[in-house]
Amino acid sequence: MNRINNQSKLDDYIEKYNIEDFFGINMKNHMELHSFNKGSHIVKVNEPIDYFYFFVEGKIKVYTILKNGKSLLFRLYNPLTIIGDVEFIDCDKANSNIEAINECLCIAISMSNIRKYAVNDPTFLKCICESLGKKFISSSIASSINILYPLENxxxxxxxxxxxxxxxHSNLDGGIITDKFTEMADLLGTSYRHLIRTINKLCDEKIIRKERNSIIILNLNALEKLAGDLYK
Structure with a gap:
């Protein structure tokens, strides 16, 4: 995590997402802008969470580690998303992993300041309830995806x-994606062997091309038809 000391940029994101409207009191002086590099964790499960975040730029994935050591994907998010709402209510440690898919920016307020100044703010508490409600629905959907949808989708x-x-670096429909296929298999709730079979099937259909630990999208429209919006 890096702090960005750029008040103008912070103000732009506050205005873009109407962050001040989430509070009935003035919290602007407590806000900071934090950046996270691709692949870095914004929060890690069972580790202390020091900041309440408004995720304002980039893409993030939320996943957990099961008792057998495997990862399981919950959801992928675009802005605007709140990070730390569950922990604000319940505990000091994160209950899931949140990883930056690309460079991400978050408006940060220290958890101590949130609890000190906003704990009795009705406007903020309403915001928390709405966020938790949306996440409950997302969690319910995510738990059914592995059961109801084939791996191809x-x-x-x-x-x-x-x-x-x-x-x-690519003039194809889509970009080059790099990922560890063993980790991808875990996240998608499948075996490495089944994942490779499915990737090879999409390669045979000229939808993607596999090159070592990279996947190149060849036919974006076909991929979108298969995808729907499962993880959006």
């Missing part, structure tokens, strides 16, 4: 979600 949606929007 889940993989397609995941690839679209993590694909860079613009890639200067």
């Amino acid at each position: 889940r993989l397609s949606s995941y690839l679209l979600a993590i694909a860079p929007e613009n890639n200067e």
